[in-house]
Amino acid sequence: MEVLIQIARKEEFDLPMNFAAKIAAKSKQNLRKAIMALEACKAHNYPFSDDQPIPFGWEEKYTFLIELHLQQKLVEQFLKGVEANSRRELYYWHAYYDKRLPTGTTALLKLEDYKFAWFNQVQARD
Structure with missing residues (x-):
């Protein structure tokens, strides 16, 4: 979560803690997958929503x-x-x-x- 939040801060976009936690949990703490999921989520739907799907497998x-x-x-x-x-x-x-x-x-x-x-x-x- 900390890395995702730092990335969001450096890229200058808002990342709610609960959404960062959701990505971290769904990526099973795999940093590479979490970063790629964050990128995909931002490209697909920003600002983030609580019910937004987090894509994996692609x-x-x-x-x-x-x-x-x-x-x-x-x-x-x-x-x-x-x-x-x-x-x-x-x-x-x-x-x-x-x-x-x-x-x-x-x-x-x-x-x-x-x-x-x-x-x-x-x-x-x-």
């Missing part, structure tokens, strides 16, 4: 979308540094590993694996 989806966006940006940046004639082979290795890695393996790990395989193929040719 943060996993939000985190997944951020990670996906970050991974796409990393791939784009990586491909900018690859010569155009080598990209086809790189896409081949991506498809190769995409089908063979276990479900749930992150795209970043896949990128590292096929980047490594591609590098080894280039070294073998030289």
Whole structure:
């Protein structure tokens, strides 16, 4: 509750003690969840009301979308540094590993694996 109240004070909005207590209890004292819930509540309905719902469960989806966006940006940046004639082979290795890695393996790990395989193929040719 203290952290939520400090955030509200720094962000210059009113946070009733009973609403801060409700967020803290519903977040099960998980500070990250409590801060995200406070942010969501403020964006959804401010000033706060006693019967206002406190959303939870959406943060996993939000985190997944951020990670996906970050991974796409990393791939784009990586491909900018690859010569155009080598990209086809790189896409081949991506498809190769995409089908063979276990479900749930992150795209970043896949990128590292096929980047490594591609590098080894280039070294073998030289």
